[in-house]
Amino acid sequence: MLSTSLIKKDFVNKIMPLARLSMILCLFLFCCGAAAADERSALEDEFYKANSYYEAGNYKDAIGLYETILASGISSPNLHYNLGNSYLESGQIGSAILHYRKAIFYMPRDSGLRTNYKYALSMMKQRDPNISMHSLLRIVNGLFDMMTIGESYLLFGLLYLAFALLFAASRFVPRYRLAVDILAVFFFVILVLTILPLSNKINDLDREGVIISQIADAKIAPLDDAASGFPMYEGMRAYILKKMEFGWVKIKRPDGKIGWIKDKDIKAVCE
């Protein structure tokens, strides 16, 4: 009886520090979670408050609150959408298009977003130049435009995996090898067709910028007295090629024209 109680005591002595440590860890995680939930709740309150400002027609304050949430490092597609609406209503087409573009990456099939984005584009003083593209590529690009980056990757990954599996399987089923090979080639062709739109999408996400000033004079060199190359109007898209420390950004228009503008005139879609 005595020996049993000694064993129990020994066991408890061994276990207790571990149990205490686990409890502290749980408490810490709970506190972190609670803090995060508190922060999230506070940001949500800000969001609802900004919405009420918007509904009241106070777009300036709504923009201020939405931007505060973004400045805290938190974002959501809905937040960008609402911010886009606020900018649109306050007549800042460039910033509206910028935030719609941000939202489109996360919810490309949202009909409201598409409608407002199209409307913002129609308000532009000068539309982006048209780029000629093969019709097949246009269709595939259109398909990818309707998908988020995650969905695009998933589709690509599945096609890639299907091709690899079929290729591997065809090595070991000599009887059906021709059929499996044809199927593998089919998947490979689709895979190749998806590479360009996917890379375009990543390129857009990584380098795309939107002109937020009413007009930006793209110069041939990063100098104030350099000759003008072409004008960039509010809302126009451009790829950001290089950022200089002294306030100049090298840009490329979708039609290939290259120039230098001031960094205050353009904002990256994914900063």
Next chain:
Amino acid sequence: MIKKIILTILFLPIIFSHSFAEEIGFELKLEKNKVPPGKQVYLEAVFPANKDISIPEIPFIEGLDIRYARTDKESPAGVLKYIYRIAVMKEGVFKIGPVEFDHGGDRYISNTVYLSVERIELPAPGDAGQTGASFDISKHIFLVLDSPKSNVFVNEKVPVVLRLYSDWLDVENIVFSQKPRENLIAKKFDDRTVNTIEKGGIKYVVLEYRSYIYAATPGQYDLEPIDVKFDVAKVKPPSGGSPAETLNQNIQEYDEFIGQGSSRTVELSTKPFSVTVAALPQPEQPESFTGAVGNFTFNMTADPTSVKEGDTVGIKISIGGEGNFDTVGMPKIVEVEGLRVYEPKSVRDKNSVSFDLEARVLSYDVREIPAVTFSFFNPDAAEYRSITKGPIPITIQGEPDRKRSALEGEAKKTVEINIVGLKSLPGRLSRSNMYYYRSKLFASLAVFPILLIIASLVIEKRIKFLSDNPDYAALITSARKARYGLVRSQRLINPGDHKPFYGAVFDTLQQYLGGRSLIPSAGVTAIVLDELSRFEIDPEVLRRVKNIFSECYLARYTSATFTKEEMQKTMEEMRYVINELNKKRFCK
């Protein structure tokens, strides 16, 4: 007294440093001591000790442009070489050095070298007959770089003419190379004309190349000499026995110069060329100025001028005259309500630029294409000039239905207000910039399908190899089975019950031998082991196999008893024979 001590302490290091300073000599070496003007020559500064010496500055010498080119890293150990490029700009004998400088408390002093720059005169009549070793190609074929301007404004076009004079007709494969210079745009020499002139009784063919340069920023620009490389070819005699066509009577000299081959490559350089670029005057710069520098003409037309609401009007803006068309931008068009102007398409050539654009009429109220002002800087008059064209009146066809327009206006207003409303919920709030596709871990996933493909190819190849080599396949399979058999037998060693152990040993050996010799395992017994002798197996190994089989029979079918040591010994024997047989090829 204290003052004296302090002063002594302060000056002591200076006095000592001077008394310990060493005078070290270094050598200046010229690549050539004699060069024609416009050519370049290299100067080496050779230091005896490979110390960390900064690049010494060669004092300015009028008529020579001396610039550091590179450090010779391939020089023998212990020698440091700094190489300078000297562009010679005028005739004379130039004294270079002694160059002196202080480094690390030591004084470095060089020797003096002399560079003689002599002009290459055009050969006088009758001199063309010089032959053999005295034949200097640079007296017969030479370059002249010419520009009418050396002081210009920013963006002003500086015409440059490069003439290649040759008293020999067959000069071919001409290649120019010019080093780029930051903020200085130099166009390629592509506009070529050919003339023939006679000078001093000698006929020259003159290949004239035209180009232009312009600078984007003000400053002093020194153009690097332009290197021109070409082949001097032998005359190809025409068929029919008629005499070969030449400019002068110098076939023999050129034949000797060209030597054995059909042509000889020659490389010449132009003189260095400097241009001073002044900034454009800022205070009086017109608002419509976009960087055009020259003396331009400007015109604007619109067609059609009678359109319906919603139609487009084509506008053509043409700029001609003289100047730098590369920097001529599209003149700004003033915004007019109801007229949307689209991005222009520009067409540029050497002497003009035109902009074609479309303007869509969105309202009946539009009455004209607004006036456009084109401003440019005229460098000859050193002043800005502006030309204004338009406005061009346009007529909108059809009577505007004011009532309808008012309704459309209302509808438009409604549309403007009724954009799709806000999202009432914030949605999933997450950290910004969490783009998983940018992570390396995510990218590494792409490797797995490739690994799958590679693995399938390797396995396929392996299967094919094994089916082509049944002996090797049997070895692998049998060896694997034998390994399992050995482990199983080892576990069954039990002094109390030896039968399972010997049964396992028998099975292991039987399956191994059957697999290796490609005969059914059940058929492998001690009796048929002699059959295996045809595989050239070591008789000693065969004997041991037979012994194991005999022990197995004894253990399995008699009442004999076996100790643990005996069973262990059988195990060792089986390990030995399997090892030995693994080394052997069973070829039928």
